Amino acid sequence: MDEVSITDLYHIKSLSQPWAAGPLTFFVENDLSQENNDYTANIYSIDQHHHVKQYTNEGLNLQPLVVDDYLYFRKQDENQHFQLMKMPINGGVAEQVTTGDSIGQVKLAPDKQALFFKTVQTPVKNDDELTTRHVDKVQNRADGIGWIPTDNHYDLVRFDLKSQTATTIWTGTEDFSLEDISPDQNQVLFLAAEHPDWTSKFDESLAVYLYDIDKQEKIWLTKSFPDGVFSDAHFSPNGQQVTVIGSDYSHYSATVNQLYLYDLTDMHVQNITGNDDLDVGYEHSIGSDMIQNRSGISGTWFTNSQYLFQAYDHGHSQLHIWDGEKTTLVTDDLRDIVDFTVNDTQEVVMVTSSTERPAELKILNLLTGQETSLYNPNQEYEQGHTYAQVSSFYYPSTDEKVQLQGWFTKAQGTNDKAPLILYIHGGPHAAYGDTFFHEFQALAAKGFHVVYFNPRGSTSYGEAFATDVMGHYGENDYDDVMAGLDYTLDHFDGINKDKIFIAGGSYGGFLSAWTISHTNRFQAAIVQRPAIDWIGLYTNSDIGVPFVEQEMGMDLYRDEGAAQYYWEKSPLSHANKVKTPVRIQHGELDRRCPVSQSEALFLAIKSTGTDSDYIRYPKSYHGLSRNGIPSLRVQRIEDIVEWFNRYI
Known part of the structure; x- marks a missing residue:
């Protein structure tokens, strides 16, 4: 099979x-x-x-x-x-x-x-390419x-x-x-x-x-x-x-x-x-x-x-x-x-x-x-293919206030211990769940375990759970994914604990970038279409003003101290501390998290000497991985596998 x-x-x-x-x-x-x-x-x-x-x-x-x-x-x-x-x-x-x-x-x-x-x-x-646009x-x-x-x-x-x-x-x-x-x-x-x-x-x-x-x-x-x-x-x-x-x-x-x-x-x-x-x-x-x-x-x-x-x-x-x-x-x-x-x-x-x-x-x-x-x-x-086994599980948060849910997709094709990819969803008010995910199945077929969680901020667990992240990015949400990683390493067999990777897109791009700027636990990272700089996102995203104001809990211009808070909560402000090799992926037509976010992150990390590169996908919006041009969806996953294979 x-x-x-x-x-x-x-x-x-x-x-x-x-x-x-x-x-x-x-x-x-x-x-x-x-x-x-x-x-x-x-x-x-x-x-x-x-x-x-x-x-x-x-x-x-x-x-x-x-x-x-x-x-x-x-x-x-x-x-x-x-x-x-x-x-x-x-x-x-x-x-x-x-x-x-x-x-x-x-x-x-x-x-x-x-x-x-x-x-x-x-x-x-x-x-006429020279026609002006009046906005x-x-x-x-x-x-x-x-x-x-x-x-x-x-x-x-x-x-x-x-x-x-x-x-x-x-x-x-x-x-x-x-x-x-x-x-x-x-x-x-x-x-x-x-x-x-x-x-x-x-x-x-x-x-x-x-x-x-x-x-x-x-x-x-x-x-x-x-x-x-x-x-x-x-x-x-x-x-x-x-x-x-x-x-x-x-x-x-x-x-x-x-x-x-x-x-x-x-x-x-x-x-x-x-x-x-x-x-x-x-x-x-x-x-x-x-x-x-x-x-x-x-x-x-x-x-x-x-x-x-x-x-x-x-x-x-x-x-x-x-x-x-x-x-x-x-x-x-x-x-x-x-x-x-x-x-x-x-x-x-x-x-x-x-x-x-x-x-x-x-x-x-x-x-x-x-x-x-x-x-x-x-x-x-x-009849001719077998899917990777997926297990759902719950684990306690570090502060013991909530039970958190995760899923583990088991690597295929090897009896040896396999590397693990921790994947973080976008949103943040979104969720992983009990549904089919081709990308995770394909990564499992390439010999990677994939684990993914719904940290606080995710939907389908109630309004208090979903709002927990608002005004507190990089706090409980970060602790939740790290606690999930620890639980996975303790409770699932066959994991090569020396080969742990991280990936995520959009909000998941934020949190994966935030994570590698706060820990060196991961051997390599993939940061996709990320939110890196809250001031830049406020001014340049198609939903920037209301989204950033609500998610940060203050408005850039109306609230005193907002600019400093935005910067402190931006992975870009911590990028000089990144030692984890990172590949950045971004669609060139992205209006949600504009490519300028990835441009800035790449410049900041590459300038420190940390191994990194940056791939731009033409004619691609924010939803490249879900509804983008099919050949580029395939290329994107191949680029993920190629990068992580460098560090196995």
């Missing part, structure tokens, strides 16, 4: 966006094309006899939904625009329904008589995008399925996210920024709005949470209630997301979950490098008094049902529920991922609790 190679990134598939249509379940199978150096997403269906049918075979094909005998979906065209397609489910050629402007989220009206979707009109780019907003860039568009137009369109005609409901210059349609098709729920007109400060809000089509009236539904950030909004089957998932953002991105219920008759709002330890929805998802095109829909109504929703707890997914009075835990297995929907018999159709199973389509019977596997896209691959 072969192990997972670095280039198996091209061969391991993931699933997303399930859609139940009678006896058929449709879904998207995601893949990476080595030939085209790009991503693909194709639509399949499977019946109750496990017969699989493929409907598309190239490019990006997303959001399958079925009405009568037709499959509708979005397909990316040669201009990188998405168009609405229509295809007979029993066979036939796909027909392009729309042309021109790119189609965004598509929603099926409850009566199945119409589709609603967003279109994006983008002006033709001026190819008048401080919030002007976004990682993964570049310059935020200022001249796009966004339309909400209703497409009548019987007449096959489209009607524009509204057009505007502000972006929005379409969430749901009322049963009578007269009301629309959408998400949008509260203050798009702000020019001198950042607006990180994402409010829920209700638009009445007949009255042409917009209602700010979440007005009682003026700084709130929300991700989901859904009408009840009778249209009288709305569920909303999000938070008041009182603790910035460390705030736990809750499930709220709005009664549209009197606009009364109720916090359904009311639990600061349970993180509802997908906004604080656990980290993985295999998930593509997740729908992001975190909940769905069964009846007017039953709502099914997803939440994260201690590094894994749960499903809960609210019955109008209380919430009940439905499933608590150690895995990530990547996507889910409900079929006609009120069974849950879900895509799952676990540490040793990249993807699987399953059906969960809510009455019996029984699960049935429908489809494994990697079944053939797994």
Whole structure:
């Protein structure tokens, strides 16, 4: 049996966006094309006899939904625009329904008589390289995008399925996210920024709005949470209630997301979950490098008094049902529920991922609790490959205040003691968890153990746990990863204790750089897209001002002593003490942690004579390791292996 190679990134598939249509379940199978150096997403269906049918075979094909005998979906065209397609489910050629402007989220009206979707009109780019850019907003860039568009137009369109005609409901210059349609098709729920007109400060809000089509009236539904950030909004089957998932953002991105219920008759709002330890929805998802095109829909109504929703707890997914009075835990297995929907018999159709199973389509019977596997896209691959063993464990913090969680991926292909890589996640308000990680599997196949933890500051352990790092970077979080390393060395066999390495990206880049400037325990380090200088990040990152102010606990200009505190908490201020050989990796288009952060770190370390180098990856944003150009994702891991092998 072969192990997972670095280039198996091209061969391991993931699933997303399930859609139940009678006896058929449709879904998207995601893949990476080595030939085209790009991503693909194709639509399949499977019946109750496990017969699989493929409907598309190239490019990006997303959001399958079925009405009568037709499959509708979005397909990316040669201009990188998405168009609405229509295809007979029993066979036939796909027909392009729309042309021109790119189609965004598509929603099926409850009566199945119409589709609603967003279109994006983008002006033709001026190819003149000498064209100047006039910037008048401080919030002007976004990682993964570049310059935020200022001249796009966004339309909400209703497409009548019987007449096959489209009607524009509204057009505007502000972006929005379409969430749901009322049963009578007269009301629309959408998400949008509260203050798009702000020019001198950042607006990180994402409010829920209700638009009445007949009255042409917009209602700010979440007005009682003026700084709130929300991700989901859904009408009840009778249209009288709305569920909303999000938070008041009182603790910035460390705030736990809750499930709220709005009664549209009197606009009364109720916090359904009311639990600061349970993180509802997908906004604080656990980290993985295999998930593509997740729908992001975190909940769905069964009846007017039953709502099914997803939440994260201690590094894994749960499903809960609210019955109008209380919430009940439905499933608590150690895995990530990547996507889910409900079929006609009120069974849950879900895509799952676990540490040793990249993807699987399953059906969960809510009455019996029984699960049935429908489809494994990697079944053939797994017949010839074996995954590295992954173990989850808990250990006490040094101050004995909390229990911390970690995972150990065992090295393959050797009976000797293997080197160990300590890996630190980004965020800091993010989390590792019980899900598949190709990179860690590939490193294990190269003969490295990999251990990773969720130190204080991570999500899925409650709000107090997540906020612990704020204003205290490099304190408990540093102690937590070092305590985890000590626990690993004491409790896992087969580790070469003289060959210990460290790696991390983004916040993990901060903490790995901070660590090697405070200890010489590691034989080599990989620092990726790091936050190195808080003053520089405040002024240059796409989220710099609000992020650094909240995470450092003071504002650079408003609070006395902030500049000195920022500098003391910056790994750059300690870089002259680094003796650990370090390789720095950074995407050249990164707007979150700009390349200037790595430039400064490399200069500071290299000037001391410590062995170091610096690799820049072209055409790559902050998310290179998750959704970057496939060949560069492969190259990045090969660069990690090559560097650590120098010091074995």
